[in-house]
Amino acid sequence: MSALSILQPIHHPTFIHHKISVQVKRDDQIDKVISGNKWRKLKYNLLHAKAIGAEGIITFGGCFSNHIHACALACQQQQLSAIGIIRGEQDNQNNYTLAWAKHWGMQLSFVDRKTYRLRNQESYLQQLQQQFPDYLIVPEGGSNALALTGMAEVIAELNQQGEFDTLITPVGSGGTLAGLIFADKAQHELLGISVLKQDGYLEQQVNELLPEAAKSYRNWQVMNQFHRGGYAKFNPHDAQRIRSFAKSVGIDFEPVYSGKMILALLDLIEAGYFPAHQRIVLLHTGGLQGLAGMFERGILPQKDWPTLPVAPINQKSQSYG
Ligand SMILES: Cc1ncc(COP(=O)(O)O)c(C=O)c1O
Structure with a gap:
């Protein structure tokens, strides 16, 4: 190798x-x-999404998130849709990170801090999965077993x-x-x-x-x-x-x-x-x-x-x- x-x-x-x-x-x-640990952590997540025939990825991040920025382009390159659940204000939607993420096709959904804190809770994730049954949910920072x-x-x-x-x-x-x-x-x-x-x-x-x-x-x-x-x-x-x-x-x-x-x-x-x-x-x-x-x-x-x-x-x- x-x-x-x-x-x-x-x-x-x-x-x-x-x-x-x-x-x-x-x-x-x-x-x-898609540099550094972003590339490494996304690689098997995206391969898995393709393998299970998912329409796309849903993931989480702040307004300046490296993960959101990289994930948007990686999904575009793999012909996967991407939804980013973003902590904080819509005012930031035209900053460098999010402007590029949108440009690469990521759909941004802004949530307040209280909602964002639910991002790892089972009941919240189940609800999200029901709403988007064809999407693979990837945690903040891309950190899951596939990232390892x-x-x-x-x-x-x-x-x-x-x-x-x-x-x-x-x-x-x-x-x-x-x-x-x-x-x-x-x-x-x-x-x-x-x-x-x-x-x-x-x-x-x-x-x-x-x-x-x-x-x-x-x-x-x-x-x-x-x-x-x-x-x-x-x-x-x-x-x-x-x-x-x-x-x-x-x-x-x-x-x-x-x-x-x-x-x-x-x-x-x-x-x-x-x-x-x-x-x-x-x-x-x-x-x-x-x-x-x-x-x-x-x-x-x-x-x-x-x-x-x-x-x-x-x-x-x-x-x-
Ligand atoms: C550039 C950069 N380095 C290091 C880290 C830390 O990696 P981890 O979240 O896997 O601990 C991050 C966040 O994912 C990051 O964006």
Whole structure:
């Protein structure tokens, strides 16, 4: 099997000082839109939808969701319909993320926060399934058993790409880390960097997703001390550190997921967490489209950050690519 993404060594004075080697698994390069863990998590969900003859997918996300953005295009490419149940206000329907999702044919249904909180409840899902009997319901972030099968392929590729000691990934809903744990079979240390401020919640999510055989593995942990204030929160100094690291290694990161992983890595190295000669792999989970919402809201200055993977819809021809 040839690898879907490369494993790229990166160099930084902190790594040299602490005698550590770091490589990045470039899943962000898989596709401009369906990149990173999105591609991995959607792959078997979409194949399953096709196999059971579903008309399409129903899924969930916020107004800036990487999953919604990627799922819309992936469904269009697979000739599946897509319905996105979106948390929050219709006012956001023309933001970068949702404008592209609509353009790729996703039908958006906005719900208030109270309704959105029902998204994993059995009775709500049954009701939704009755309303849309021909659709496959995929949870928020695409994190379900089928997503684990897709994520497992990262480990299969890494095992062919060389030896390493520790694999690090950002964690938002738990599917990515659960897939890695399941496939790694306790060979390596797996560190998940929580991007949320909810101690214990993600460990539980990961445990719930793990198949029985993988529940006994003890080679993983979710680190809860690097969320920097909560989901999508960061201060200008954090943003500056991410940006300057990105420039020095020549790989773009964004501050909601992969950037928090980078800050955690640097803090852990400085704190002496890793022994000398440790071989670390960082999983680049993509998500650069999320920068658009921060430019739109003036949270980040666009001129200092990388070009978006796909130009805003109103500035571009109406095609992607
Ligand atoms: C870019 C990016 N990285 C990492 C994650 C976290 O993955 P998971 O939700 O599977 O924990 C997400 C959310 O799905 C994401 O969009």
